[in-house]
Amino acid sequence: MTTTTNRQITLANRPVGLPTDDDLKLVESPIPEPGEGEALVRTIYLSLDPYMRGMMDDAESYEAPIGLGEVIVGGTVGEVVASKSSAIDVGDVVGAYSGWQDYAVFPGDHLRKLDPTLAPLTTALGVHGMPGLTAYHGLLEVGRPKAGETVFVSAASGAVGATVGQIAKIKGCRVAGCAGSDDKVAYCLDDCGYDACFNYKTSGDIADAMRAACPDGIDVYFENVGGVIGRTAFDQLNLHGRVAVCGTISSYNATDQEMVPDELWKFIVKRARMEGLLVTDFADKHAAALAEMAGWIRDGRLTYRETIVDGLENAPSAFVGLFSGDNFGKLIVRVADEPA
């Protein structure tokens, strides 16, 4: 703890398509001082998630856009290194929302204390954090699958998707999905218990592959990608099928808006329900969900994969890799070592 500078990755320009080195710039500033009731947190792990791309645009979204020159936002796990808050002590390990930087100051009572002996700290950013909760609430509250129904998951091995698939299995569903490499497909089938999974990059006709994976049609489609996979899944939806729209990663870097067939009438034919979801809407149910998921993780019923990249300076290139699926499971940057 001899350094006195805070490295920050900031939004220098609004990206057109994939962010470049000119868009996401590393700058240095003094380490901030906590005020009364506040604590200074040193980032250990930074979560990289597709939603961050939307916040780099100056467009209507569920959060205000990141301003030019501001630090890129993001969930973190960190260590409290100074505290003027009675709620939190130096040495506490906490979940925070520090963003892409080494240090940040928070009101002490905004920090969630983590127990490092309970589970690996990284799980607080993945299966037992925001992506896991997104999967849990999105599947159960929006998708509302019944035992015996078929759930189809795109980005099936991802931080959200793999959790959706496993919770759907726990709930007695038939689960199928697609992913972008044979390794990921094997993980879904062997580790996550998917009944069927295909590699959409090599499967040939996606409609045929999806029909083979879901011979009884799709009752719940958990949408992570959009594009042709999303439209094909909608087409194969059963009567009273549901689409939980969690993400549409295929469109996040699109510079031209894609045109798709107008299929509104199919909502009537299928009595389909399509609904967007955001995990923060379910905040009052997070504690109960985390408790239930902790049990599943302990019992081995809920497994996870992570890709950990070392060094804050590598966050931009790792982030860009998200959109081509370079990561396997939850993508995390190790900004500093865990406390000994």
Next chain:
Amino acid sequence: MTTTTNRQITLANRPVGLPTDDDLKLVESPIPEPGEGEALVRTIYLSLDPYMRGMMDDAESYEAPIGLGEVIVGGTVGEVVASKSSAIDVGDVVGAYSGWQDYAVFPGDHLRKLDPTLAPLTTALGVHGMPGLTAYHGLLEVGRPKAGETVFVSAASGAVGATVGQIAKIKGCRVAGCAGSDDKVAYCLDDCGYDACFNYKTSGDIADAMRAACPDGIDVYFENVGGVIGRTAFDQLNLHGRVAVCGTISSYNATDQEMVPDELWKFIVKRARMEGLLVTDFADKHAAALAEMAGWIRDGRLTYRETIVDGLENAPSAFVGLFSGDNFGKLIVRVADEPA
């Protein structure tokens, strides 16, 4: 009752675009004889509805397509002129699904007896029949408006739309809509109690007109038309807004599938819910709904408009007129006079 022929309008060819005289052909056949347990019904009124267009195509829909040479389907009010059923007597006036013909035979227990002294018989095909029930269940079960919310209705003066608007007012909502003539707009404002309504054919920019009609945005959009009006309403949906997809009449005669911008990501931004509805899904709640609506009609809180066309032979041209909005309110064909 001296005639012995049954005039029937049949599907001679599958229409391409709007049906023509070559597609919908009048033929004559002998009047059918009721078997044991059956009754012969003479059609008095025939309902013409946009959904019939979809059933003329050989495409997946919520009902099997009408076969070539078969009678066009449709809801009717008729008089029982012969009965071998203990459930129904000659002279009874009934709701049936005879289709576009003078006579049809039904099992006696499939017929719904109507009381001609209670309400005009035509209401059994409109405000107090299938379109009214579609409005009732679609708004309340799918749209789920809360008092104080804004409900926007397209085809606002139509058989379904005008009922949606009035029920939304009864439930304490702000109600706005659009329609295709100044007369229809005046009816919505003056008779149905809409808070705002505009003529989409003359209003200029539809987004501006809709914004002026819904200054607080749209919480529930009741979709009857699709196309640009539907997409504009989706764009103006508030957080947690709902779209009840009842019909997409703008597309029913389209010969090329329209391409629209892919806006799936907006479901997440808005946490929007879009859901298709079909009135038959709510059959177990029809009786309760009809009872409640009868009270509203009696109290003058639920009014209706009808366009009645004389003569079965005029059904095809009247049906085609549905798609340009020639009718005002519920479109009905008087096939025969009411019993004296």
